């Protein structure tokens with residue numbers, strides 16, 4: 330069933346694994362660090378896993394913290410405290426962060442190709458886009474900066490828990506909300522029945538486990554069909 334839309338309709342888009350290719354992003358971070366430090370990808374991936382296990386929640390992930398963790402682990406003798414900026418005479422951290430940023434700028438597919446297409450079309454059609462993202466603010470804002478290379482600037486709701494009441498109440502009435510996690514949308518729908526949830530099932534499922542009050546798509550291009558703009 331199509332979604333009824335109004336003028337200036339708000340479209341709320343999740344970031345990680347909905348519009349932003351988080352798995353490719355993490356892979357490229359690992360590759361860039363491995364290249365910079367002349368280590369194997371596997372060695373850096375193992376450090377990343379160790380770091381993630383040290384977090385109580387994956388949403389605490391911060392690239393800056395991970396670099397601290399990595400340098401402290403790889404160079405324990407030269408760096409004696411966590412305060413690397415003061416104690417790292419070689420400026421490894423800043424050089425490494427700059428190297429990672431330069432590396433990622435060369436990767437054109439960090440934003441999913443279908444997301445790039447629909448973002449452009451939604452803007453042209455007058456829809457209002459809001460990014461809705463969970464995680465450490467600086468890190469999530471950095472991911473969003475990849476969407477702004479063409480000069481566009483969308484509103485963003487970023488929080489450690491994006492389902493927190495004070496975050497959810499910021500979503501405009503009747504908005505269409507797209508997310509790759511069905512449980513997120515199910516919970517959202519119990520709190521905000523006025524919203525129009527859309528599950529982006531990038532694994533190409535048949536949607537049989539999708540409740541009838543949630544729309545099911547396997548590709549963001551299908552959102553445009555749902556919105557009846559084609």
Ligand SMILES: [Mg+2]
Pocket residue numbers: 343344345346347508509510
């Ligand atoms: Mg997601």
